[in-house]
Amino acid sequence: MIRVLVVDDEKNFRKVIVQELQREGLSVEEAAGGKEALERLTREEFDVVLLDLSMPGLGGMELLRRIREFDSLLEVIILTAHGTISTAVEAVKLGAYDFLSKPLRIEELSVVIEKAYEKKELLRQNWLLRARIERQAEPYRIITRNPQFLSILESVKKIARSNLPVLISGESGVGKELIARSIHGASPRSSGPFIPINCSAIPENMLESELFGHEKGAFTGAHARKPGLLEVAHQGILFLDEVSELIPNLQAKLLRAIETGSFFKVGGTRETTIDTRFLAATNRNLEEEAAKGRFRMDLFFRLSALTVAIPPLRERQEDIALLVDHFIQENPEFQKRSFGTESLKVLERYPWPGNVRELKNIVHRTLLLTDKEVVEPVDLPRSLFTDYRPASRMLEEVEKEHILRVLKETGGRRGKAAEILGMDPKTLYRKMLSYGLQDESEG
Numbered sequence: 001m002i003r004v005l006v007v008d009d010e011k012n013f014r015k016v017i018v019q020e021l022q023r024e025g026l027s028v029e030e031a032a033g034g035k036e037a038l039e040r041l042t043r044e045e046f047d048v049v050l051l052d053l054s055m056p057g058l059g060g061m062e063l064l065r066r067i068r069e070f071d072s073l074l075e076v077i078i079l080t081a082h083g084t085i086s087t088a089v090e091a092v093k094l095g096a097y098d099f100l101s102k103p104l105r106i107e108e109l110s111v112v113i114e115k116a117y118e119k120k121e122l123l124r125q126n127w128l129l130r131a132r133i134e135r136q137a138e139p140y141r142i143i144t145r146n147p148q149f150l151s152i153l154e155s156v157k158k159i160a161r162s163n164l165p166v167l168i169s170g171e172s173g174v175g176k177e178l179i180a181r182s183i184h185g186a187s188p189r190s191s192g193p194f195i196p197i198n199c200s201a202i203p204e205n206m207l208e209s210e211l212f213g214h215e216k217g218a219f220t221g222a223h224a225r226k227p228g229l230l231e232v233a234h235q236g237i238l239f240l241d242e243v244s245e246l247i248p249n250l251q252a253k254l255l256r257a258i259e260t261g262s263f264f265k266v267g268g269t270r271e272t273t274i275d276t277r278f279l280a281a282t283n284r285n286l287e288e289e290a291a292k293g294r295f296r297m298d299l300f301f302r303l304s305a306l307t308v309a310i311p312p313l314r315e316r317q318e319d320i321a322l323l324v325d326h327f328i329q330e331n332p333e334f335q336k337r338s339f340g341t342e343s344l345k346v347l348e349r350y351p352w353p354g355n356v357r358e359l360k361n362i363v364h365r366t367l368l369l370t371d372k373e374v375v376e377p378v379d380l381p382r383s384l385f386t387d388y389r390p391a392s393r394m395l396e397e398v399e400k401e402h403i404l405r406v407l408k409e410t411g412g413r414r415g416k417a418a419e420i421l422g423m424d425p426k427t428l429y430r431k432m433l434s435y436g437l438q439d440e441s442e443g
Helices: 011-023 034-041 060-070 085-093 106-134 147-161 176-185 204-212 248-260 286-291 297-303 317-330 341-349 355-369 393-409 414-421 425-435 438-442
Strands: 003-007 027-031 048-052 075-080 098-101 166-169 194-198 237-241 262-264 271-273 277-282 306-309
Touching (some): 003 011, 027 034, 034 048, 034 060, 075 106, 098 106, 147 176, 147 306, 204 248, 248 262, 248 297, 286 297
Parallel strands (some): 003 027, 003 048, 048 075, 075 098, 237 277
Antiparallel strands (some): 262 271
């Protein structure tokens, strides 16, 4: 419904216009003068203003100038009983949509209001579209054959049909944003925007303005009104990555936006209403964070209306070969290359603390640094053989196999085996106990 504010100091004229426009199906409010109108416009949202030019105190032309200072989208139609060409030209230069002379025909006025509203909406859509294009991201694709992950993807299809907030949890690099994009793609909002924001990547002093937008003059450097990402995501989805990093006052403001569908821009006094679905992601246990007082419990409950927990890569080793092939095919330069069977075994044994993101980096780095068509273990980074394994677990496995082989060759004689291995028999015995080789060598 089009929201109209009628500003005129003539009470009877104002009342007639309000009643007639309401009969036309418009939402109409009134103000008896420029000062009252300015107060209403700074705390409420309207689409079109009908503004009398000649009023005592704050006149129509001055009010038009004030409106243009804080709202470039609001359309203003000037009404006057004493119109001249010069005043009409001045009004249009100041940004008025049209200039009409009293008395008015309601049918004509309704048509002008409708056209003014259409222009305002077109400008608003262009405004939001530019903001969305700036945040356009790559297409998503989830690659898995892990039964647990496949089951999660099935539940994601059901979650997508809802309009409830979703909390996606998982370690860094597991693909939380891919799940969020999957929800968007399978949802009734798929034709609307998907707007991601990493709450840990934006400085605290900028994050509020980025999320909620700001009015002109709200702070130093705020030279123009700016839409926040909540508004940019209108009729779509806002994805809050690393939501645990939000500072307390922003948590409170976000909670209100989720609960009411409205918020105030930084430096603003008018509520902005939105139709936005909220998805959030965290690599922390948000319930524990809330229990320890580091995150609002009420916001946690609101965000976790639906939940998705993504397993780490080390728990779905069957996906590693698939992912490696996918990363190779992504780059035309590497498409004739491959990782050999032994290299894939090394990758499958590694615990991947950085998950899929780390695997992708390793694959690209390895292919760049070797010219071989088939990557061998010797071509892989040394970190894959040593990192994140207590006392180098992988080397322990190699040592265990070597000790077992020597013991078999010597018929289980520890003294001879210790001599071949170059270690003290007592040391060999302790290693055999730790590796569980005592029974095998003596049996």
